Amino acid sequence: MVGVAPPGSGRAVTKALPSSRQFVSTRRRWSQLMATYGLRACEVVTLTIDDVEWRAERLRIPQRKTRGSLWLPLTDEVGTALLDYLRHGRPVLNVRRQRVPFRGGPARSYRELFLRCRTPTGVLKPTAVTEAFQAWSKRSGLAIPYQGPHCLRHSYAVHLLRSGLSLKTIGDLLGHRTLESTCVYVRPAVDDLRDVALPLPVGVDRSAPAVAS
Numbered sequence: 001m002v003g004v005a006p007p008g009s010g011r012a013v014t015k016a017l018p019s020s021r022q023f024v025s026t027r028r029r030w031s032q033l034m035a036t037y038g039l040r041a042c043e044v045v046t047l048t049i050d051d052v053e054w055r056a057e058r059l060r061i062p063q064r065k066t067r068g069s070l071w072l073p074l075t076d077e078v079g080t081a082l083l084d085y086l087r088h089g090r091p092v093l094n095v096r097r098q099r100v101p102f103r104g105g106p107a108r109s110y111r112e113l114f115l116r117c118r119t120p121t122g123v124l125k126p127t128a129v130t131e132a133f134q135a136w137s138k139r140s141g142l143a144i145p146y147q148g149p150h151c152l153r154h155s156y157a158v159h160l161l162r163s164g165l166s167l168k169t170i171g172d173l174l175g176h177r178t179l180e181s182t183c184v185y186v187r188p189a190v191d192d193l194r195d196v197a198l199p200l201p202v203g204v205d206r207s208a209p210a211v212a213s
Helices: 009-015 021-037 041-046 076-089 126-140 150-162 167-174 179-195
Strands: 058-062 069-073
Touching (some): 021 041, 021 126, 021 150, 041 126, 150 167, 150 179, 167 179
16 A cells, blocks of 8 residues: 655655756646645646636646546645746747647647656656656655655545545545545544544444344
8 A cells, every 4th residue: 555655745845856946847846736636646747738727716637537627726825836837937848749640730839737848858757757756755854655656645635534524525636436445545544534433323222233124
């Protein structure tokens, strides 16, 4: 099972990033999204500029399995950070995408939020996110059982549970289709689940055998 990062890991890992403008602008921003919303690496790299609705103050997360959309509130902190990134930090790639074979229309520019500015330039890959996070987590000195970005997603789920949210709400925020998937994420906080268990109705005999329906 994926380990849970200690509280505040997202901020600690972010502080461990190199101080150059490139890292601050790009990699710090997607790490902030993962820590704030518990996003998967594959969700971060597929985010586009069109997924950020500034006026509605919400963020659209495309769901691959359901082919639907998960809408999350765009916090002031994240919104300000993304705006600064788009204005000053997002790489400007001269290379435009080639046209898709056998399809008409001109080559289009990149719409993804996070781009790779080193050769080969283009769309950021989930593996690049994982490798970068592993390096930063080691540099941060945190005792993270599994040094991969997915541990932030598990920690986010546990944080929501300890904040008093129901499993159904947590599952909705994580984009889960079943309650079983959510339970896997909050299993490390099983002691907290005992506190939210429903009380046994008055008059029910615990020792009485169940009656088959």
